Amino acid sequence: MTFQVTLQPSGHQFQVEPDEKILEAGIKAGLSIPYSCRSGVCRSCRGTVREGEVDFGDVHPTYLPDSDKAKGLALLCSARAKSDLVVEIAELEGLAGIKPGIVPCRVVKIERPSADVAVLDLRLPMNENMRFMAGQYVDFLLKDGKRRSYSIACKPSAEGVSHIELHIRHVPGGHFTDRLFAGEVKEREVMRFEGPLGSFYLREDSNKPIIFLASGTGFAPIKAMIEHAIARGSQRPMQLYWGCRKPADLYMAALPEQWAREVPGFSYVPVLSEVSAQDGWQGRTGLVHQAVMADHPDLSGHEVYACGVPVMVDAAQRDFLAQCGLPEDAFFADSFLDESSKAAASV
Numbered sequence: 001m002t003f004q005v006t007l008q009p010s011g012h013q014f015q016v017e018p019d020e021k022i023l024e025a026g027i028k029a030g031l032s033i034p035y036s037c038r039s040g041v042c043r044s045c046r047g048t049v050r051e052g053e054v055d056f057g058d059v060h061p062t063y064l065p066d067s068d069k070a071k072g073l074a075l076l077c078s079a080r081a082k083s084d085l086v087v088e089i090a091e092l093e094g095l096a097g098i099k100p101g102i103v104p105c106r107v108v109k110i111e112r113p114s115a116d117v118a119v120l121d122l123r124l125p126m127n128e129n130m131r132f133m134a135g136q137y138v139d140f141l142l143k144d145g146k147r148r149s150y151s152i153a154c155k156p157s158a159e160g161v162s163h164i165e166l167h168i169r170h171v172p173g174g175h176f177t178d179r180l181f182a183g184e185v186k187e188r189e190v191m192r193f194e195g196p197l198g199s200f201y202l203r204e205d206s207n208k209p210i211i212f213l214a215s216g217t218g219f220a221p222i223k224a225m226i227e228h229a230i231a232r233g234s235q236r237p238m239q240l241y242w243g244c245r246k247p248a249d250l251y252m253a254a255l256p257e258q259w260a261r262e263v264p265g266f267s268y269v270p271v272l273s274e275v276s277a278q279d280g281w282q283g284r285t286g287l288v289h290q291a292v293m294a295d296h297p298d299l300s301g302h303e304v305y306a307c308g309v310p311v312m313v314d315a316a317q318r319d320f321l322a323q324c325g326l327p328e329d330a331f332f333a334d335s336f337l338d339e340s341s342k343a344a345a346s347v
């Protein structure tokens, strides 16, 4: 037995199995439903069930309290259908025609620009030319059935790309990154990923100045967005705030420094949180999102794209909206949730 889901206001319809998550079925059907973490945390996939009945899934009350459930709100990455449904959710026009697939790839090169960051160059099959939006991610499908998400760090092209670049930070004790940094993933190895995924991408229907906010390897999708904007000759003012702990953690600092010299309207502010006198650091210090707030007490006319560790993304969203007047619909983000943050968020 399958159930039919109708999305409003688009009227798009798709079928979902009783044991299947509604979001997964919608993505499979090629629909542009917003989503990021697929773990019931980011709330990007929140829709309103107008007709029918759902099983809300194992969602922590922090992210979907009973009062929201009573209003029919559901996180589509966690909810399953118990009948035919009508769900209200704003689909994303920018993702139309971008459909994820399972893609084999060869690891062509692994570079180590800093002690705990690896930059991977992956080659896709000759006929694969993947189309994606700048900012999206892929999921490595590991041999043991686990998945790990990594943002695409290079710009897309209209005809699709045959290589992608990933920036991966070592998380000590991590299932995949321990293997990667122990040298168990080798150049020439063949891997598989699913992608492109997610709805963190550069909105091009706005002229507002952009603040890009990255922590650590959160620079990866931001790099893709900035390279894409530069390639398209965007006239929007762009400012990048990149937060790390130590100077060496700014593993590609030469690139934003070059953009700041060469791209009109672009500026770069590195912000370090754990510098000591020996580092000889002359630049900004403290929390990266607070540096943005110090420079821009009024963000009402900006768009913000934030990516990196959940604590930074959450603080930026909370404080920019509450203290700097950033409109809710002008904040776009991907949080790098790992297994520990997912475990903390599960019921």
Ligand SMILES: Cc1cc2nc3c(=O)[nH]c(=O)nc-3n(C[C@H](O)[C@H](O)[C@H](O)COP(=O)(O)OP(=O)(O)OC[C@H]3O[C@@H](n4cnc5c(N)ncnc54)[C@H](O)[C@@H]3O)c2cc1C
Pocket (backbone or CB within 6 Å): 036, 037, 137, 148, 149, 150, 151, 152, 167, 168, 169, 170, 171, 172, 173, 174, 175, 176, 177, 178, 198, 217, 218, 220, 221, 334, 335, 336, 337, 338, 339, 340, 341, 343, 344
């Ligand atoms: C949309 C998205 C995009 C991402 N993009 C990037 C990117 O571009 N670059 C990047 O570096 N990272 C990115 N990440 C993070 C990445 O997907 C991985 O989570 C990260 O690399 C860690 O993977 P791992 O397998 O090494 O660690 P994990 O196995 O996930 O472990 C992480 C930590 O949690 C601990 N842990 C594991 N299981 C549990 C548990 N059950 N309870 C408590 N603690 C536990 C481990 O000991 C370890 O310290 C992204 C994440 C998301 C969601």
Ligand code: FES
Pocket (backbone or CB within 6 Å): 034, 035, 036, 037, 038, 039, 040, 041, 042, 043, 044, 045, 046, 075, 076, 077, 078
């Ligand atoms: S809460 Fe559903 S995609 Fe993040």
